Amino acid sequence: MQAVFLTLTLCALQLCPAVLGGPQHQRFAQPDNGWPVRLSRVRNFAWQNCAPSAPARFKSLSVIPDPICIPGDVTVMASGTTTTAMEAPLKGVVVVEKKIGDMWIKIPCVDQVGSCTYNNLCADLDMLIPPGQPCPEPLRSYGLPCHCPFKAGTYNLPPSDIYIPNVDLPSFLTNGDYRVKAVLSNRQQQYGCVKMTFSLHSESRWFWW
16 A cells, blocks of 8 residues: 555655655656746645545655755655555546635646546556566665555555655646645545645746756
């Protein structure tokens, strides 16, 4: 559970390159997608399980420092458990909302960023990490899986340094406070749910040219 939920968590934060980037000595170059905004800082990150009775849940999740400066290094520590195996088709539903005044406004799904539904996360993981290739660090060092199925059990990621490269964002993910809800399921069975809150600070890419 921890491996796939950690991946889903980072994707919800639009930091998937960090998952593949591995430790500091492994630099991952994010493709230039032409998005106009470059993420520079993430602060006030917090999380909670939103389905405590679900079979899969985080026991702990820590991301330091705060704020996270991008590009830069973060230290991630996590622990999770699942009482049932998680198999394909593995579905992820991510809802991203931005606070505007006293209201929370749902961010649409654009180019698989924002409030999106991922109908086959197992296939998505296979595309990110082709079967037969070793899992990226730090998963590989600690024997954590990166492909379906994910067996029932407890998964632990000790404090691990991860390098986050430059992350470009679409214009609708500008400075502000955000909250994310991510739900993992298989057909009618909900595996788990996690909520996150954080603040983004970004700058126009013009300043980086």
